[in-house]
Amino acid sequence: MDYQWYPGHMTKARRMMQENMALIDLLIELTDARAPQSGRNPDIDTLAKGKSRIIVLNKADLADSALTESWRAHFEAEGILTAAVDSRKGSGVRQLKPLIDRACEEKIERNRRRGIVNRPVRAMIAGIPNVGKSTFINSFAGKAVARTGDKPGVTKGKQWIRLNKNVELLDTPGILWPKFDDQVIGMRLAILGSIRDEITDEGELAVWMIRYLMDAYPAALEERYGIGADESEGSSNPAACVLEKIALRRGCLKAGGEADLAKASKVLIDDFRSGRLGRITLERP
Ligand code: GDP
Numbered sequence: 001m002d003y004q005w006y007p008g009h010m011t012k013a014r015r016m017m018q019e020n021m022a023l024i025d026l027l028i029e030l031t032d033a034r035a036p037q038s039g040r041n042p043d044i045d046t047l048a049k050g051k052s053r054i055i056v057l058n059k060a061d062l063a064d065s066a067l068t069e070s071w072r073a074h075f076e077a078e079g080i081l082t083a084a085v086d087s088r089k090g091s092g093v094r095q096l097k098p099l100i101d102r103a104c105e106e107k108i109e110r111n112r113r114r115g116i117v118n119r120p121v122r123a124m125i126a127g128i129p130n131v132g133k134s135t136f137i138n139s140f141a142g143k144a145v146a147r148t149g150d151k152p153g154v155t156k157g158k159q160w161i162r163l164n165k166n167v168e169l170l171d172t173p174g175i176l177w178p179k180f181d182d183q184v185i186g187m188r189l190a191i192l193g194s195i196r197d198e199i200t201d202e203g204e205l206a207v208w209m210i211r212y213l214m215d216a217y218p219a220a221l222e223e224r225y226g227i228g229a230d231e232s233e234g235s236s237n238p239a240a241c242v243l244e245k246i247a248l249r250r251g252c253l254k255a256g257g258e259a260d261l262a263k264a265s266k267v268l269i270d271d272f273r274s275g276r277l278g279r280i281t282l283e284r285p
Contacts, residue, residue, distance in 0.1 A: 010177045017047055017174050020124055023158065024170065025107050026052040026100065030127030030136055033063035033084060035282040036071045038188040039128055041176035052103040053080045056096070058132040061086035064281040074285035087136040096140055100167055108166055121167050122160070126174030130194050133173035137161075141169055188282045193273055203243070206265030209272065210239040212282065220277045225249050243268070 021027070027048045032039040036057055041047075055075045060068050063084075072082040081103050085092035101108075104121040111119055127133050141161045159171035178194055180186035187208045190200045213220050214229070221227045227245050232238035247253070247264035254260045271277045 013175045013177050014043075014047075017126065017176065020158075020170060020174055021047055021051065024051065024122045024124045026054065026103055026121060026123040028054045028056060028096075028100075028123055028125045029176075030056045030058050030125060030131045030133055030173075032131050032192055032194070033057035033060040033068050033071070034280065035188040035192055036075075037283060037285070038180075038185040039131060039178070039192065039194060041128065042179050044126075044176065052107065054096075054099055054103050055080050055082045056136065057082065057084045058087055058127075058136060060084040060092065061089065062275045062279060064279050067281040067284055070285050071281075085136070087132050087139045090139045093136070093139050097163065097167075100163070104167065120162070120165070122170065123163075123167060124170040124174050126176050128176050128178045128189075128194055130192070133175075137169075137171075137173060191269060191272060191282065202265040202269070203261055206243055206261075206268045207239045209268060210242045213277075213280075214238065214242070217278065217280055220280065224271060224277050 027044075029040065029044060029048075031037075036055075057063070057068055057071060065084075068084050072084060075082045081099050083092060083095050083099055085096075087093065100121075100123060104123075107121050111117070125133055125137055141163060160168040161171055162168055178185075178189050180189050180195060186195070186200065187205065189195045190205055191209055210221070214232075218229045221242065222229070225246050226249060227242055231245065232241040235241040243261055243264055244259045246268055247259035247261055250264060250267050252260040252263035252267060268277075272280060
């Protein structure tokens with residue numbers, strides 16, 4: 001899905017989030033395991049004030065698992081429970097239910113002390129576009145669900161999915177707007193495909209990506225394209241030199257036979273997004 005974040009979109013998303021936030025006890029925030037911080041919304045802490053929290057690092061199948069663990073430790077140190085999942089295959093999704101119970105223990109206990117026994121804890125999934133919210137909801141709640149109807153007066157127009165006797169999940173995910181006023185965050189989000197490719201020039205994205213790979217994952221360039229670390233030595237612009245080599249090795253050529261850098265950039269970004277470059281995380285805690 002293409003998203004361009006005009007102020008109007010943002011205002012609407014924010015209003016929806018505020019409205020839904022008033023209905024829930026627990027926020028399950030989805031972020032991309034390949035850029036867990038850039039893929040979050042910086043206003044989320046304010047929006048979710050006073051709510052129980054879980055951060056789900058989605059697309060963990062595409063991310064560097066050692067860094068996924070570092071990110072989990074980072075968020076857990078802030079007092080937020082975490083899970084790493086691959087929603088497409090469903091792996092890791094099962095750990096969510098006990099995690100939700102844990103996150104809501106206090107709330108359920110408080111209710112019980114007040115004599116409220118049949119009021120389920122309510123949760124919502126939220127995240128920026130393309131992070132995998134629909135896939136996650138399907139995988140997490142797809143089968144075992146009894147979708148409850150509208151509850152007049154209380155949750156007009158909202159559908160809830162009953163997860164177990166204690167927990168209900170809002171059927172539609174909350175959309176968070178990414179914030180990419182920082183250029184590096186913008187780069188990461190564009191590489192993930194969370195913001196429109198048109199925002200950033202593809203060649204610029206590819207060169208940024210190559211620089212990052214040369215520094216953090218040099219073996220990926222070697223394994224995928226056969227480009228060794230020494231091949232761009234001496235070049236005044238090693239990343240551009242690598243991009244040209246990718247073009248030549250992948251047969252991305254213009255009519256005259258010269259390297260088609262735009263096409264090579266697409267190949268590289270595509271290879272990253274699909275996992276063909278290996279498991280790569282774009283930022284560390
Ligand atoms: P939404 O906009 O947040 O609802 O995102 P979608 O659920 O539509 O997912 C966006 C894309 O990411 C789709 O192509 C999904 O197949 C893919 N996707 C979602 N979750 C995962 C995951 O855990 N791993 C991988 N590899 N792809 C995923």
